[in-house]
Amino acid sequence: MAFPAHPDCHSIRIDGVVVHGDKRGRVLGFPTANLAVDAVSAPLPADGVYCCQVDLGDSAGPHGATCSIGLNPTFGDVTSTRVEVFIHDFEGDLYGQRLTLRVLTCLREMRRFESVAALISQTEADVRRSRALLERVWR
Numbered sequence: 001m002a003f004p005a006h007p008d009c010h011s012i013r014i015d016g017v018v019v020h021g022d023k024r025g026r027v028l029g030f031p032t033a034n035l036a037v038d039a040v041s042a043p044l045p046a047d048g049v050y051c052c053q054v055d056l057g058d059s060a061g062p063h064g065a066t067c068s069i070g071l072n073p074t075f076g077d078v079t080s081t082r083v084e085v086f087i088h089d090f091e092g093d094l095y096g097q098r099l100t101l102r103v104l105t106c107l108r109e110m111r112r113f114e115s116v117a118a119l120i121s122q123t124e125a126d127v128r129r130s131r132a133l134l135e136r137v138w139r
């Protein structure tokens with residue numbers, strides 16, 4: 001079922017510096033950049049999964065990305081809201097770097113999965129959908 005785009009998560013800008021997360025992302029197959037969000041970026045969109053573009057401050061222009069905002073409830077041990085960005089077709093070390101995220105649209109709510117395998121297959125579907133939406137973004 002398609003989750004309706006929430007009017008509050010259209011073209012929201014989030015700025016922050018990349019910090020160390022729990023290092024689970026690489027094991028899951030989706031390494032994410034965890035953002036320590038600047039105070040000026042508050043309020044954040046509601047917890048959920050979003051289609052985004054990210055500016056890495058390089059000459060390449062905006063990169064497509066899928067981001068997750070929330071407490072990663074599948075794991076049950078995260079106590080502060082995480083903003084995690086999976087940057088499509090990107091490999092590299094971004095720790096300490098400042099990123100600007102443009103949240104384009106909401107894909108779904110954050111959920112607790114019964115297994116890590118179920119989280120991985122939903123994440124794969126999220127990224128596929130995000131890529132398809134980004135193909136249609138007016139540049």
Ligand SMILES: Cc1cc2nc3c(=O)[nH]c(=O)nc-3n(C[C@H](O)[C@H](O)[C@H](O)COP(=O)(O)O)c2cc1C
Pocket residue numbers: 021022023024025026028030032034049066067068071072073074075084085086109110111112113119123126127
């Ligand atoms: C596209 C995407 C969707 C996600 N959706 C969920 C979710 O619904 N539930 C959840 O518990 N975690 C979700 N996550 C967060 C993962 O649990 C998290 O990225 C992973 O635990 C790695 O965290 P780490 O970078 O702190 O190690 C999602 C992550 C991504 C990239």
